[in-house]
Amino acid sequence: MSTAPARGCLSIVGMGPGDPELLTLKAARILRESPVAAWFARHDRTGHAREIAGDLLSADVIALRFAYPFTVEIPVSDPRYPARMAEFYDRCAEDIAAHLDAGRNVALLCEGDPFLFGSAMYVFDRLHGRFRCDIVPGITGMAGCWSQAQVPMVHGDDVLCVIPATLDEDSLCGWLERANAAVIMKLGRNMAKVRDALRRTGRDGRAVYVERATQAQQRCMPLADAGERAPYFSIILVPGRTGVR
């Protein structure tokens, strides 16, 4: 009589902002132990999460590289966008499920922290009812930025707002008027709009621009000195109240 193998565990592993030394001890252990490693990548790239993992993955690891069907070619507002992304995540989830069903543990590698704007959430949503999951938190991109920029962000009863730059300009202004401290993410093509919103709300003076924090190509400067173009994963920091120390 044969016995079905015990099902594998899905570890969703936060990989941090880029410096491999900012992996947690737990993340490093899971990467070394996992027989299967999965990650997302732009179709023409290796994938940032895979690069951070470096040679922590064993030489005979089973690699599942999930190439996004598109990145900016189809706008989010186009009905084909959610439909095709849902299909893509369905397929990723099934590829991972096959290994878990065969009793193999899988590590799904995610830039930053998995549950803060991470694609891994879509896989988690599809699989957590069927398989054991372990979520390994990661150093967030924003913490990478404020550490490198040496900008203390919030103290006392400051409220911190984490705001995607994809919002329209009036919404951005609404948040920037109220927030004590703000982190503006997903800059990319939204740089000019964000700059206008910061100016309109008088929050541009202390704003700091950071790109590729903790990586070799890191750049970090007052917003006034930053250019008009920014990579998608760059961030603007607006620190909270000062002078109350």
Added chain:
Amino acid sequence: MSTAPARGCLSIVGMGPGDPELLTLKAARILRESPVAAWFARHDRTGHAREIAGDLLSADVIALRFAYPFTVEIPVSDPRYPARMAEFYDRCAEDIAAHLDAGRNVALLCEGDPFLFGSAMYVFDRLHGRFRCDIVPGITGMAGCWSQAQVPMVHGDDVLCVIPATLDEDSLCGWLERANAAVIMKLGRNMAKVRDALRRTGRDGRAVYVERATQAQQRCMPLADAGERAPYFSIILVPGRTGVR
């Protein structure tokens, strides 16, 4: 002719939410290498940051344990509060400066992430003009909570608000009405007020209560099942929009 020793570097090290395996590789390396380790503690406790460090610190490390002069005995609104805390941080900074001046590197250990509501910010403010500083980001308490609770927090253009429970009830309601996702920190004595604010804004249904995340005594449940009392460092999570995946 004698030469002054090179000045030491102050590493401000994020220690994460409690599980020692959630230290970063960089934090672990710095703890092992530092001749001097400093941390804050309640007067009658060892200090959480010191406990997380465990035996990563070398046996002959010079230990600077900074015991807070008070915790909740003097209210923040009392003028003696900022005055006596400022004196305390002045003394901590000078104790650290003496070692840096003597050429010894110092690791200042901080729960969570140093620049997100951390006492280390007050030491940084006093010393960063005089000494080289390296800020090592840590896994935040909130990421520890949402990972353990397995609650994906934000996706797409959700705005996340990190809100101290010390605000008055109307301010809490104002934030909870607008936020797509919210993390409410510093619960402690503010639990009843926060519960009322969540109810008034209709945000109580999906709220999750987490205490001592990633530690042995961790508790995690729907807010409705949580008691009336909470430790200061417990957190309530209100996840962002769902059903758009």
